[in-house]
Amino acid sequence: xxxxxxxxxxxxxxxxxxxxxxxxxxxxxxxxxxxxxxxxxxxxxxxxxxxxxxxxxxxxxxxxxxxxxxxxxxxxxxxxxxxxxxxxxxxxxxxxxxxxxxxxxxxxxxxxxxxxxxxxxxxxxxxxxxxxxxxxxxxxxxxxxxxxxxxx
Amino acid sequence: xxxxxxxxxxxxxxxxxxxxxxxxxxxxxxxxxxxxxxxxxxxxxxxxxxxxxxxxxxxxxxxxxxxxxxxxxxxxxxxxxxxxxxxxxxxxxxxxxxxxxxxxxxxxxxxxxxxxxxxxxxxxxxxxxxxxxxxxxxxxxxxxxxxxxxxxxxxxxxxxxxx
Numbered sequence: 001x002x003x004x005x006x007x008x009x010x011x012x013x014x015x016x017x018x019x020x021x022x023x024x025x026x027x028x029x030x031x032x033x034x035x036x037x038x039x040x041x042x043x044x045x046x047x048x049x050x051x052x053x054x055x056x057x058x059x060x061x062x063x064x065x066x067x068x069x070x071x072x073x074x075x076x077x078x079x080x081x082x083x084x085x086x087x088x089x090x091x092x093x094x095x096x097x098x099x100x101x102x103x104x105x106x107x108x109x110x111x112x113x114x115x116x117x118x119x120x121x122x123x124x125x126x127x128x129x130x131x132x133x134x135x136x137x138x139x140x141x142x143x144x145x146x147x148x149x150x151x152x
Numbered sequence: 153x154x155x156x157x158x159x160x161x162x163x164x165x166x167x168x169x170x171x172x173x174x175x176x177x178x179x180x181x182x183x184x185x186x187x188x189x190x191x192x193x194x195x196x197x198x199x200x201x202x203x204x205x206x207x208x209x210x211x212x213x214x215x216x217x218x219x220x221x222x223x224x225x226x227x228x229x230x231x232x233x234x235x236x237x238x239x240x241x242x243x244x245x246x247x248x249x250x251x252x253x254x255x256x257x258x259x260x261x262x263x264x265x266x267x268x269x270x271x272x273x274x275x276x277x278x279x280x281x282x283x284x285x286x287x288x289x290x291x292x293x294x295x296x297x298x299x300x301x302x303x304x305x306x307x308x309x310x311x312x313x314x315x
Contacts, residue, residue, distance in 0.1 A: 074308050089282050118274045126269050129277045133266070136284040137238045143291040144212065144243050150299055151214040 005032055008055050008105060012080055014131050018124060026124040029117060031108040041098040041106070048087025048094050049111040051128075054079055057104025062097040071097065085132050088114050153179040153255055157204050162228050163279040171272035175265075179255040184248040190231075191246035197235035199258040203227055206252035212244040220298070223290050224249070230283040236262050237280075 006023035009015050015023065033041075035057075042048065044064055059077040064070070074096065077083055086092060088111045109128075117125040155176035158164050164172060179202070184190055190201065193213055203225055210223040210231060222244055225231060235242050236259055265276045295301070 085281075086285055089278065090285060118278065119271060121269055121271050121274060123269070125274060126277075129274060129281065133237065133277065133281055133284070136281060136288060137234060139288055140234050140243070140284065140291065141238070141240070143288065143295060146295055147212060147220055147291070147298075148214050150295070151216045151218045151220075 009107065012053060012055055014053070014080070014082065014127050015124060017127065022123050025122065026117075027107070029113045029122070030110070033104075033106045033108055035100050035104050035106065037100050037102050037104075039100045039104075041100070042084075042094050043097045044094050046094050047091060048084060049091060051082065051084040051088045051109045051114065052098075053107040053109070054081050054083070055105045055107060057106075058101040059083075059104060060099050060101045062099060063095075064097075076101065082128070082131055082135070085128075087111075153177075153181045157181070157255060158202075160204075160227065161202060163230060163283055164276075166278070167272065167275045171275055174272060175257075175276065176255075178261045178265075179257055182254050182256050184252040184254070186248055186250050188248045188252075189245055190248055190252070190254065191242050191244075193243065193245045194241050197232060197239075197242060197259060199256055200230060200232045200236050200262055201246070202255040202257070203229045203231065204253045204255055207249040208252060208254075209247050209249050210244045211247065220294060222294055223287070229286075230280070233280060233284060233287070237266065 005027045006020050009023040009026060010018055010020070015026070018026065041052065041059070042050075044062070054077055056079055058079065060073050061075040061077060062071040063074045065072065077098065083098065087094065088109070091111070114125070153176050155173045158172045158176055164175070167175065182201075184206075190208065205227050208225045208229070208231060209221060210225060212220045212222055214220065223229070231246050232242070234240070265273050266280070268274070268276075296305075
């Protein structure tokens with residue numbers, strides 16, 4: 001079972017450079033979630049302290065536009081994606097709910113585990129931080145482009 | 153630069169004393185007059201700035217000439233990050249609104265910290281990411297205000313990866 005988990009972890013492009021031992025250590029510091037469809041990971045408005053890596057499956061992003069409105073699906077998270085990182089680093093209320101769309105396998109990284117991995121300088125955390133930083137760069141450049149387009 | 157200057161910077165509060173001292177050793181203190189342009193949009197990056205005191209206005213000038221204020225930054229903020237990471241040109245003008253004192257980290261030292269594996273380097277990376285998240289929120293807010301996005305469209309912008 002643990003062989004499968006470390007293999008699953010290393011199949012994710014973000015963690016491809018981890019050794020089997022390092023992948024096992026990562027799994028032990030985090031929680032591996034094997035979930036059915038329609039499992040709610042967290043809800044909009046909850047104070048967050050976990051980030052997630054979606055190894056297999058797919059998740060839905062849901063938003064309730066006002067307190068009394070129905071939830072609306074606003075997007076999907078695909079295999080390989082990292083999400084919830086703003087929660088770990090800023091402990092802000094979640095801006096959306098995440099629910100599994102199909103059978104899914106995720107890595108749940110609690111805030112405490114995340115910062116512990118920084119303390120011990122675990123190789124996995126460097127990979128996660130690099131991924132998060134690149135994602136933030138692309139998002140900022142994209143926002144700048146959208147701003148430009150407003151004034152065309 | 154004296155490590156004392158970093159004590160008030162919330163983004164670096166999680167760094168150990170040793171890490172803060174090491175970081176301070178790489179930083180250079182710079183002073184600017186009111187109205188001085190610290191960073192010019194469209195130029196290449198030579199490093200990042202940590203705002204120690206005073207106020208800096210981050211303004212993007214669009215191709216059509218419109219000025220969009222992205223942030224009125226006060227002490228503790230970091231600016232000039234994006235182009236230093238991705239090697240692109242500066243995304244906005246950064247102008248001193250008051251007398252400003254900033255700590256400058258030159259690009260080669262920044263890159264070394266960003267690529268480092270030590271606890272200090274990782275702590276620095278976390279600080280940079282947190283400041284970028286703050287930038288994302290502020291730019292997103294500005295965009296939403298200017299384009300009258302619905303709350304759902306606003307969240308889509310921040311949550312969905314650009315395709």
